[in-house]
Amino acid sequence: MPGFKGLFVPGPTNMPFRVRQAMDVALEDHRAPDFPQFVLPLFADVKKIFQTKSGQVFIFPGSGTGGWESAVANTLSPGDKVLASVFGQFSYLWVDLCQRFGLQVDAVDVEWGQGVPLDQYRARLEADKQHAIKAVLVTHNETATGVTSDVAGVRRILDDLKHPALLFVDGVSSIASIDFRMDEWGVDIAVTGSQKGFMMPTGLAILCVSEKALQAGTSARLPRGFFDYRDMAKSNAQGYFPYTPAATLLRGLRASVDMLLEEGLPNVFARHRRLAGAVRAAVDAWGLRNCAQAPHWYSDTVTAVMVPEGVDANAVIKTAYNSYDLSLGGGLSKVAGKVFRIGHLGWMNEIMVMQALGGTELAMHDVGIKFEPGCGVGAAVRHLSRAGDAMRVAAE
Ligand SMILES: Cc1ncc(COP(=O)(O)O)c(C=O)c1O
Incomplete structure (x- = not known):
C-alpha cells in the first residue's frame, strides 16, 4: 500500500529522520584517539535524561532484558531475597529472570490493570526485620497493560522503614517519555532500552546505577561476564568500552538525546x-x-x-x-x-x-x-x- x-x-517507536541520518555514517574506529571526545559528553548528557547527578550511566549492546540481567548479576548473590510484584507480562518476565539466577523472589500477584501494591510492599518490608530482602523491583510502566506505578512511593516506604534494600526500576517504556527521577527517588538501578522513548532501533541496554549499587557489586557473587559493570566503568572512564561498542547506535543516541534535551x-x-x-x-x-x-x-x-x-x-x-x-x-x-x-x-x-x-x-x-x-x-x-x-x- x-x-x-x-x-x-x-x-519499537517511530524513528526521527534526524536520528536515522545520524546513523548513516561510515563505520568508525572505536579505539581512535578522538573517540572519547564523542563518548564522554554523550554519557554526561544521557545522565540528564535519567535526571541524575550522582548516578553512573552504562550502555551495553543489548535490550531491556539484558539491562534487567545486568542489574541482578552485578549486585546480588545466589539465594538472595528479592521483593517484586507481577501485574503484566513484563513485570512477570523480570521475576522469571531473577528466578533463573537462583534468587528467592517474593512476587506479589496483583490483578492486571493495577500497579505496584504499595501497602503490600510496606507490609513485607516492615516484617523483614533482618533485612533479608536485598532488592525491591518496580516496573515503572507495565507496557502490557498500560499501567504506571509510583516509584517515589516505594522509595518513601524504604526510607520510612530505614530498609537498606536496593531499589531497581524497569523504566523501559517510561524513561525519556514519562517523568523519571533517578536521584530524587533514590533509585539504585534504572533500566531502559533504545527502542522506546529514545526513538532508536533496538540494540542498546541503557542503565543508570547508583554508587550504593556499585558498592554492592564488590561483594555480590552471581557470575557476570559480558555485563560486568566493573569492566565497563574502567574503560568508560577513559571514553572507551571493554569490547566493541555499537558505535553506530551511539551516533543515533547522540541525536536522540540532543532532540530530547532541545525540546x-x-x-x-x-x-x-x-x-x-x-x-x-x-x-x-x-x-x-x-x-x-x-x-x-x-x-x-x-x-x-x-x-x-x-x-x-x-x-x-x-x-x-x-x-x-x-x-x-x-x-x-x-x-x-x-x-x-x-x-x-x-x-x-x-x-x-x-x-x-x-x-x-x-x-x-x-x-x-x-x-x-x-x-x-x-x-x-x-x-x-x-x-x-x-x-x-x-x-x-
Ligand atoms: C516494561 C518493559 N520491560 C522490559 C521489556 C523488555 O525489553 P526488551 O524487549 O528491550 O528486551 C519491555 C519490552 O517491551 C518492556 O516493555
Whole structure:
C-alpha cells in the first residue's frame, strides 16, 4: 500500500529522520584517539535524561532484558531475597529472570490493570526485620497493560522503614517519555532500552546505577561476564568500552538525546501526557474500557484498550494491519485477545495520534464493534485542538 505504515506499537517507536541520518555514517574506529571526545559528553548528557547527578550511566549492546540481567548479576548473590510484584507480562518476565539466577523472589500477584501494591510492599518490608530482602523491583510502566506505578512511593516506604534494600526500576517504556527521577527517588538501578522513548532501533541496554549499587557489586557473587559493570566503568572512564561498542547506535543516541534535551524534558513529558489524554478520551467515547483500572495508574506512553465481551482483540489488530497498514500492540499472556494496545510514545505528535485513532476506528468498524464512527476521533480533536486549549484556559 502506498504511504507510510502506521507504527503504534509501544516499541519499537517511530524513528526521527534526524536520528536515522545520524546513523548513516561510515563505520568508525572505536579505539581512535578522538573517540572519547564523542563518548564522554554523550554519557554526561544521557545522565540528564535519567535526571541524575550522582548516578553512573552504562550502555551495553543489548535490550531491556539484558539491562534487567545486568542489574541482578552485578549486585546480588545466589539465594538472595528479592521483593517484586507481577501485574503484566513484563513485570512477570523480570521475576522469571531473577528466578533463573537462583534468587528467592517474593512476587506479589496483583490483578492486571493495577500497579505496584504499595501497602503490600510496606507490609513485607516492615516484617523483614533482618533485612533479608536485598532488592525491591518496580516496573515503572507495565507496557502490557498500560499501567504506571509510583516509584517515589516505594522509595518513601524504604526510607520510612530505614530498609537498606536496593531499589531497581524497569523504566523501559517510561524513561525519556514519562517523568523519571533517578536521584530524587533514590533509585539504585534504572533500566531502559533504545527502542522506546529514545526513538532508536533496538540494540542498546541503557542503565543508570547508583554508587550504593556499585558498592554492592564488590561483594555480590552471581557470575557476570559480558555485563560486568566493573569492566565497563574502567574503560568508560577513559571514553572507551571493554569490547566493541555499537558505535553506530551511539551516533543515533547522540541525536536522540540532543532532540530530547532541545525540546526540554518537562515538555517531552507534557507532550506525552497531552497525547495520551487524547487516546483516553477516544477510548471513553468508544464506550470501551482502559485496562488500567484507575486514573492514577493511566500510562502516558501506552493504552491497553479492552474490547467488548465476545470480540477478539486480535481481529482488530489483524484487520488494522492487513487492511490499513496500521500496527497496534497485541494483548500478551493473560490479556491476549482481550486488549489491543495503542503505543503513543517517542517521536509522536497530534496528527500521528489522530492517524492511529482513525485507523483504529476503521478496524473496529470492520470487525463489528458497535460505536458511532468518528466519536473517538472527535473526542481526540476536542482534547487536542489549540482552540480547545484556549477555551479551557479562558474557562479556568
Ligand atoms: C516494561 C518493559 N520491560 C522490559 C521489556 C523488555 O525489553 P526488551 O524487549 O528491550 O528486551 C519491555 C519490552 O517491551 C518492556 O516493555
